[in-house]
Amino acid sequence: MPELPEVETVRRSLEPFLVGQTITQVEVREPRLRRPLPSEFAGTLTGRTIRAIDRRGKYLHFQLDDQQIWLVHLGMTGQLIIEAHAVLPLAHDHVRVALSSGQHLRYNDPRRFGLMVVGTAAEIEAVTKLGHEPLGKKFTTSYLVATAQRTQRTIKDVLMDQRVVAGVGNIYASELLFRAGVRPGRVAGTLARAEIERIVKMTKTVLQEAIRHRGSSISDYRDGEGKEGGFQQRFRVYDREEEPCRTCRTAICRETRGGRSSFFCPTCQQ
DNA sequence: CGCACCCCCTGCCGGC
DNA sequence: TGCCGGCAGGGGGTGC
Numbered sequence: 001m002p003e004l005p006e007v008e009t010v011r012r013s014l015e016p017f018l019v020g021q022t023i024t025q026v027e028v029r030e031p032r033l034r035r036p037l038p039s040e041f042a043g044t045l046t047g048r049t050i051r052a053i054d055r056r057g058k059y060l061h062f063q064l065d066d067q068q069i070w071l072v073h074l075g076m077t078g079q080l081i082i083e084a085h086a087v088l089p090l091a092h093d094h095v096r097v098a099l100s101s102g103q104h105l106r107y108n109d110p111r112r113f114g115l116m117v118v119g120t121a122a123e124i125e126a127v128t129k130l131g132h133e134p135l136g137k138k139f140t141t142s143y144l145v146a147t148a149q150r151t152q153r154t155i156k157d158v159l160m161d162q163r164v165v166a167g168v169g170n171i172y173a174s175e176l177l178f179r180a181g182v183r184p185g186r187v188a189g190t191l192a193r194a195e196i197e198r199i200v201k202m203t204k205t206v207l208q209e210a211i212r213h214r215g216s217s218i219s220d221y222r223d224g225e226g227k228e229g230g231f232q233q234r235f236r237v238y239d240r241e242e243e244p245c246r247t248c249r250t251a252i253c254r255e256t257r258g259g260r261s262s263f264f265c266p267t268c269q270q
Numbered sequence: 271c272g273c274a275c276c277c278c279c280t281g282c283c284g285g286c
Numbered sequence: 287t288g289c290c291g292g293c294a295g296g297g298g299g300t301g302c
Contacts, residue, residue: 003295034278034297058296076296077280092280111279113296153273162297169295218295219282238295258274261293 002074004058004134004167005210006221006229010080011055013224017082017103018062022049025098029089034075034115037095044118045070045097057130057166064118071124075113081106082224110220130166134203139165141197148188148196155191155199156184156262168203171216171238174263176206178237183269184262185255209234237263 002010026042045064052063060080062070072080083104089096095107095116107114117127132138147164148155158164159173168176177184179202182195191199215221215229218239222228236246240263241254250267 006295032279073296075279076294078296109279110281111294111296113279115297151272157273171295216295221295256293259276259293 002058002221003169003172004207005231006215007058007060007074008055008211009215009223009229011053011060014080014082015053017224018050019052020050022100023047023097024100027096029096030094033094033112037116041118056128057162059128061124067120068118069121069124071117071127073115075109075111075115077111077220078107078109078114079222080224081108081222081226130162131164132166134165134167134207139200141193141200144200145193145196148191151188153188154184155182155186155188158188167207170260172206172210174238175236176202178264178269179206181269183264237265239263
């Protein structure tokens with residue numbers, strides 16, 4: 001569910017509550033996430049202090065003592081929610097963390113597509129294998145042109161490949177391609193440089209705008225305090241099949257490839 | 271190696 | 287009302 005803007009919003013919302021806190025107790029109620037949590041997971045986290053919270057792509061990095069990183073990926077339905085006090089476990093609360101402040105952090109994830117790993121930076125890198133940050137300086141037109149030229153995949157598939165650029169998912173891929181005026185099904189290598197340039201620019205614009213609106217809440221996304229985002233009200237194409245394009249009133253089209261939907265305006269996008 | 275397909279899991283929604 | 291199929295923001299493994 002959560003893409004870069006949602007993960008960044010969660011990071012910002014948790015930061016004031018968690019940085020400087022020591023983990024006093026960890027309860028694993030369901031270890032069967034995308035990768036089973038090892039038996040030593042709780043012991044490894046207990047007693048450590050959270051020095052900072054960083055984000056890389058759709059992953060959160062809780063920086064701990066001794067160069068260790070607690071890596072968290074929210075999958076489709078994962079939530080990290082801070083509670084002022086211990087509360088009774090809710091359905092799908094798989095991991096619960098008590099903090100020195102007396103507050104508690106719940107990891108709730110109905111579909112269990114999320115991931116947690118504790119390890120060094122090198123170990124985390126081997127797990128995540130991410131490309132450039134879309135909002136960073138290295139994500140440039142030249143980089144995306146070069147990447148697009150050595151693949152037969154569609155531009156949307158390339159943008160959603162986390163090894164190419166880290167953090168774009170199904171919603172923002174459709175939204176940024178609308179703004180760039182490029183159809184999601186175009187083969188990446190056939191795009192003109194000017195089109196790639198618009199795509200790179202709109203990737204940054206749309207992600208920044210979505211962060212400003214605290215992400216998109218379709219059904220279950222919430223930030224660390226349980227608050228909804230607002231960017232879903234600004235979607236131009238995502239989940240708007242048959243609805244009029246906000247620019248030209250043409251009906252928005254939906255296409256499915258590999259089980260995932262793409263949305264676009266057949267008039268505004270070539 | 272690149273890519274298409276299928277799977278993982280639960281919940282919800284629409285149609286019959 | 288109830289059941290069933292399809293779909294959902296994620297990623298990974300397999301086999302061609």
